[in-house]
Amino acid sequence: MSVLVYTESENGKFKKNAFEVASYAKAVADQLGTSVTAVAFNAPDGNTLGNYGVGRVLHVSDDRLATFNAQAYAKTLAQACQNEEAQVIIVSSSTNSKFLAPMLAAKLKAGYVPNVVEAPESTSPFKVRRTAFSNKGFAHTEITTAIKIVGVSNNAFGQNENQVETSVESFAPELTDSDFGVQSMEVDKVAGKVTIADAEIVVSGGRGLKGPENWGMIEELADVLGAATACSKPVSDMGWRPHGEHVGQTGKPVAANLYIAIGISGAIQHLAGVSASKTKVVINNDAEAPFFKAADYGIVGDAFEVVPELVEKLKEFKAQNT
Amino acid sequence: MKILVCISNVPDTTSKINFTENDTKFDTTGVQFVINPNDEFGLTRAMWFKEKQGATVHIATVGEAAVEPTMRKALAIGADEGIRVNAVPTDGFFVAAQLANIIKDGGYDLVIAGRESIDYNGGMVPGILATLLDMNFVNTCIGLDIEGDTATAVREIDGGKEKLRTSLPLVIGGQKGLVEESDLRIPNMRGIMMARKKALNVVEPVDALNATKDISFDKPAPKGTVKLVESVDELVDLLHKEAKVI
Ligand SMILES: Cc1cc2nc3c(=O)[nH]c(=O)nc-3n(C[C@H](O)[C@H](O)[C@H](O)COP(=O)(O)OP(=O)(O)OC[C@H]3O[C@@H](n4cnc5c(N)ncnc54)[C@H](O)[C@@H]3O)c2cc1C
Ligand SMILES: Nc1ncnc2c1ncn2[C@@H]1O[C@H](COP(=O)(O)O)[C@@H](O)[C@H]1O
Numbered sequence: 001m002s003v004l005v006y007t008e009s010e011n012g013k014f015k016k017n018a019f020e021v022a023s024y025a026k027a028v029a030d031q032l033g034t035s036v037t038a039v040a041f042n043a044p045d046g047n048t049l050g051n052y053g054v055g056r057v058l059h060v061s062d063d064r065l066a067t068f069n070a071q072a073y074a075k076t077l078a079q080a081c082q083n084e085e086a087q088v089i090i091v092s093s094s095t096n097s098k099f100l101a102p103m104l105a106a107k108l109k110a111g112y113v114p115n116v117v118e119a120p121e122s123t124s125p126f127k128v129r130r131t132a133f134s135n136k137g138f139a140h141t142e143i144t145t146a147i148k149i150v151g152v153s154n155n156a157f158g159q160n161e162n163q164v165e166t167s168v169e170s171f172a173p174e175l176t177d178s179d180f181g182v183q184s185m186e187v188d189k190v191a192g193k194v195t196i197a198d199a200e201i202v203v204s205g206g207r208g209l210k211g212p213e214n215w216g217m218i219e220e221l222a223d224v225l226g227a228a229t230a231c232s233k234p235v236s237d238m239g240w241r242p243h244g245e246h247v248g249q250t251g252k253p254v255a256a257n258l259y260i261a262i263g264i265s266g267a268i269q270h271l272a273g274v275s276a277s278k279t280k281v282v283i284n285n286d287a288e289a290p291f292f293k294a295a296d297y298g299i300v301g302d303a304f305e306v307v308p309e310l311v312e313k314l315k316e317f318k319a320q321n322t
Numbered sequence: 323m324k325i326l327v328c329i330s331n332v333p334d335t336t337s338k339i340n341f342t343e344n345d346t347k348f349d350t351t352g353v354q355f356v357i358n359p360n361d362e363f364g365l366t367r368a369m370w371f372k373e374k375q376g377a378t379v380h381i382a383t384v385g386e387a388a389v390e391p392t393m394r395k396a397l398a399i400g401a402d403e404g405i406r407v408n409a410v411p412t413d414g415f416f417v418a419a420q421l422a423n424i425i426k427d428g429g430y431d432l433v434i435a436g437r438e439s440i441d442y443n444g445g446m447v448p449g450i451l452a453t454l455l456d457m458n459f460v461n462t463c464i465g466l467d468i469e470g471d472t473a474t475a476v477r478e479i480d481g482g483k484e485k486l487r488t489s490l491p492l493v494i495g496g497q498k499g500l501v502e503e504s505d506l507r508i509p510n511m512r513g514i515m516m517a518r519k520k521a522l523n524v525v526e527p528v529d530a531l532n533a534t535k536d537i538s539f540d541k542p543a544p545k546g547t548v549k550l551v552e553s554v555d556e557l558v559d560l561l562h563k564e565a566k567v568i
Pocket of ligand 2 (some may be wrong): 331361417
């Protein structure tokens, strides 16, 4: 009967979004008068989830699951759901969660709603609010199946500390070779860099920066803020920055606490993908740039003067405040 | 090789979004519909397979007759044949079931769908479809090569990419990166003329589960006016004290 939550980890440690989805699961469990069970792959210290309201942790430790495999992970979660007789499953909005959730939905004949921004509006009928039309609107969506899967939007719900007693059990899924029809060969990921999906702050550069050689100051600004770097579409199309940094309607969605747009005009397709961010700062030398209409704070000025000054000022600020 | 590209018909990326009938319906007044951008990248990759390795390319859309102009555009870009399932695409499960029904007897080796439709952003049709059909599945696919029955795919992951090996039959959820922006094609006159003669078969839907239902919609609260600041000192101060984000 419990609420099941898929808590993601990396290098044996829970990711930040694991605590966010656990907090969300706890809110749903409270609404339903039940408890939260987490499924954790290769993350030995399940107890830390107890701080966010998880009562039981099913710890999956299986060599075949050492690297993420959407099909095998989905099957494991489906089996855990059936064992627990769970009626609600909570996942994050990470690339991996969005990969496995539809497969999990199909296996369980469960309705899945991604990009959910709040705790359910009601649990009977089960109704959630989610973003739609690339952040230009919200939909209030009802899930009509017995099992419901909710994908929580990044940084939307936050982490709520809620200490409960936790027990950790091991869980062994039944998997066959056919579950490994897709195999990972190589992962290419810059170590130690904050990703756009996980970041609370994103610093983004556009065509106004003139060329790839000018990204040093963007990186520096991101560094002082512990932020991820991003860019507008033409910047990645021209090869100034990798495709993975392109944000917007056809790129990665950004739902950060702070989004700083530098030399970006604010085209509708760009705004659609980043407007879910809570605070938006625009630095642009054209006071008429459309982005100013969508921003909270703005500086009309030359990025090549403003950004280095901002970096210096933030360094001072950090030195005083940490 | 036989390829099916699943095409979703979506509002143009510049569309203003409004709702009608007491905020229960998306208002299509004045909205231009286009091939979902993620599907356009997929279709372009399918054309590459057709031209470089030899393939037949079909397209499929679940939708009422109004989606046909978008399908004709895909045919003008070079797809060989179209299949339209005559139903309103009410929910991801329902759409996936309709497409699965076409695919199961169609002999397709590769099904190319998009990471998500830019309208409802469900991102679920390809994954459900692959599972219903018991086919391999790669999502957020940004690279795909096929040799015989073996496929090498690259998918975007948070903060990087992953290379994967799999086999046909395969479903992918594609996106930008699958081909370069500059590879996208605008239909030319000859393509448009030829598309008129290509088969666009209409099939009726099968009964299928609707797992979700959009009850109503709302729009983000209008944004207050921007606070323009003169100096970075002022900005840092506001970000710290007012917005509380640093
Ligand atoms: C189907 C489709 C999908 C799209 N999807 C996306 C998407 O997902 N994401 C996206 O970003 N775009 C997308 N676009 C492209 C979008 O329409 C814009 O072309 C793009 O966002 C513009 O990028 P930009 O702001 O970097 O460049 P520009 O529009 O060229 O703006 C550059 C800005 O920099 C400013 N500037 C110049 N010099 C300086 C300086 N020294 N200091 C400060 N400011 C300066 C200028 O005033 C200008 O406002 C899409 C377009 C289409 C047709
Ligand atoms: N009505 C539809 N007809 C055909 N294909 C669709 C339809 N809806 C979605 N798809 C495919 O599924 C992908 C993901 O869509 P969605 O799950 O709706 O976000 C799209 O990019 C299309 O390839």
